[in-house]
Each structure stands twice: as C-alpha cells, then as structure tokens.
Amino acid sequence: MSGLGLDRALEPLRRLAGEALFARVAGPNGPAERVRIHDSPGTRWFGADRPIRVVHGDASMFVGGLRALLLQSLHPLAMAAVAAHSGYRGDPWGRLQRTSTFLATTTFGTAEHAQAAVDRVRGIHQAVRGTADGGETYHAADPHLLAWVHVAEVDSFLLAHRRYGQHPLDQAGYDGYVADTARVASALGVVDPPRDQAELAERLASFRPELRSTGPARDAARFLLLTPPIPLPVRVPYAVLAANALASLPPWARSLLRVPDLPGLEGPLVRGAGRCLVGSIRWALAA
Structure with missing residues (x-):
C-alpha cells in the first residue's frame, strides 16, 4: 500500500483518536472554544511568528505539563494551595481543561479574550488563601508564589519542547519564548518575570532553598504517576508520558519527591519512547 493509501486508511482511526484526546484535554465545550479562540477577529498579544505559539501549539506540552505539576508541588505553600483549593483529585480533568483553555486563550486568542481570561484567574487567586501544615500562611495572589508557579511551568514547557518538539527553536527562539511568557506572567501579577533563559535559570535557582519534600507533594506525585484516573x-501510553516527565526533572527534584532511581530512566529507550508517544499525539491531533 502506498503512503497516501495508508494515510487514507488510517484517517478514521486518527480522527477518532484525536477527537477523544481533544475532548479529554479541552472538555465538552472544546470545539466551540477552539473556534472562539482561533477565529475571533481582533488583535492578539502574540503574532503568528512568535515563539510562544510554536511551543504552546506542540504536542510536547503533554510532557511539559506533567513535569510542571511535579516540579511545582515541591514548594510547600504552592502545594498547600493546590491541595486545599484546586480539586485536582476530585476533578483532575476539569483542572486540566481549565488550564489548557487558559493557555490557548492567552497564546492564540484576541487581546480582549486573553485579558478576560487573566482577570478570571486573578479573581480566583484572590479567594485562595489558607494555612499550610507547617503553620505558614499562603495566598495564591502572592507575587512570590505566582513567580514560582510561572518559572516552573515555563522551564518545563521549554525543556519538553527542546527534547520532543517537532521544530525545536534555536537559543534566540527560546529566549523569545521566555520573553513572550513574561507578558502573561506580568498580567497575572508576577513582578519582573524572567525574560530570557539565563534569567529563568537564575530565578529557578533562587527558589531552591524553599523547596521541600512534603506529604502533600509526595501524595500528588503518587496520584499523578501511579493512580491517575485514566x-x-x-495506561501504557500514560506510563511512557510519566517516565519522560520524570526523566526530565533534575535529580534533586526526583529525590525530594522520593521517586526511586529507576534503571534506564534517563536512557535512550525512555527518551525514544517519549518521542514516539509525542509524535503519535501530534499525529492524532493534526487538523
């Protein structure tokens, strides 16, 4: 069978897999939201040539997103806020869908829609406050906590795209990506977010003394890695996704999460399986 014939034969399977995956990630209103985000007339925060569109439009985000959640959990106050207010256990798919819609809206949507999405999140953050197990108080609108969530997320998306992206960027491109994300971070309330890779690495390192192995963080890791509601x-594709998210974390982060040092985790077999998985997701979601 020719390549074209094979593509035609597999098209129903691709469409079915893509629709099921998109429904999980975007939710029941996903198709309508996609039209609203991409087809509404108006100026955008980011032009079609900006690096943020390349990174956030790539299937490598699946690996980067899971890595970001694991890394973010290591800040005890950020994790306390998530555990108490996000509903990640009771409604993990809803949380994923809300996050993916926010990322899509701020990256591809009109400036009006992007600002409205930011305003909604800021309103939610204002109400999220409490006390962690150690007695420290937290507030989701705290610029310091917002900065941690931001840099952990950007570092994860950037690293995943560099490893698994269909069209990896050069150094200037990834610096541009960090600068693009600073636009969104500033709107959310982050003070002086990093604007290139060097600043991103410096800001991440500055948080290192605050990160700890806590019960909620380890519980979240077990939930995300071992007992996800899928x-x-x-289960097998998800295990590949989880292995690659883990492998991309720095060793100190895996140690804090108390993840066993699995043989071959950082080896070519896991990385190759990750590329195949991301490529399959990309194929399924192709328009």
Whole structure:
C-alpha cells in the first residue's frame, strides 16, 4: 500500500483518536472554544511568528505539563494551595481543561479574550488563601508564589519542547519564548518575570532553598504517576508520558519527591519512547 493509501486508511482511526484526546484535554465545550479562540477577529498579544505559539501549539506540552505539576508541588505553600483549593483529585480533568483553555486563550486568542481570561484567574487567586501544615500562611495572589508557579511551568514547557518538539527553536527562539511568557506572567501579577533563559535559570535557582519534600507533594506525585484516573487502554501510553516527565526533572527534584532511581530512566529507550508517544499525539491531533 502506498503512503497516501495508508494515510487514507488510517484517517478514521486518527480522527477518532484525536477527537477523544481533544475532548479529554479541552472538555465538552472544546470545539466551540477552539473556534472562539482561533477565529475571533481582533488583535492578539502574540503574532503568528512568535515563539510562544510554536511551543504552546506542540504536542510536547503533554510532557511539559506533567513535569510542571511535579516540579511545582515541591514548594510547600504552592502545594498547600493546590491541595486545599484546586480539586485536582476530585476533578483532575476539569483542572486540566481549565488550564489548557487558559493557555490557548492567552497564546492564540484576541487581546480582549486573553485579558478576560487573566482577570478570571486573578479573581480566583484572590479567594485562595489558607494555612499550610507547617503553620505558614499562603495566598495564591502572592507575587512570590505566582513567580514560582510561572518559572516552573515555563522551564518545563521549554525543556519538553527542546527534547520532543517537532521544530525545536534555536537559543534566540527560546529566549523569545521566555520573553513572550513574561507578558502573561506580568498580567497575572508576577513582578519582573524572567525574560530570557539565563534569567529563568537564575530565578529557578533562587527558589531552591524553599523547596521541600512534603506529604502533600509526595501524595500528588503518587496520584499523578501511579493512580491517575485514566481508562485502562491508555495506561501504557500514560506510563511512557510519566517516565519522560520524570526523566526530565533534575535529580534533586526526583529525590525530594522520593521517586526511586529507576534503571534506564534517563536512557535512550525512555527518551525514544517519549518521542514516539509525542509524535503519535501530534499525529492524532493534526487538523
């Protein structure tokens, strides 16, 4: 069978897999939201040539997103806020769908829609406050906590794209990506967010003394890695995703999460399986 014939034969399978995956990530309103985000007329925060569109439009975000959640959990106050207010256990798919819609809106949507999305998140953050197990108080609108969530997320998306992206950027491109994300971070309330890779690495390192191995962080890691609420048929692909998210974390982060030092985790077999998985997701979601 020719390549074109094979593509035609597989098209129903691709469409079915893509629709199921998109429904999980974007939710029941996903198709309507996609039209609103991409087709609404108006100026955008980011032009079509900006690096943020390349990174956030790539299937490598699946690896980067899971890595970001694991890394973010290591800040005890950020994790306390998530554990108490996000509903990540009771409604993990809803949280994923809200996050993906926010990222898509701020990256691809009109400036009006992007600002409205930011305003909604800022309103939610104002109400999220409490006391962590150690007695420290937290507030989701705290610029310091917002900065941690931001740099952990950007570092994760950037690293995943560099490893698994269909069209990896050069150094200037990734510096541009960090600068683009600073636009969104500033709107959310982050003070002086990093604007290139060197500043990103410096800001990440500055948080290192605050990161700890806590019960909530370890519980979140076990939930995300071992007992996610996913159908049995996708357990193997998810295990590949989880292995690559783990492998991309620095060793100190895996140690704080108390993840066993699995043989071959950082080896070519896991990395190759990750590329195949991301490529399969990219194929399924192709328009």
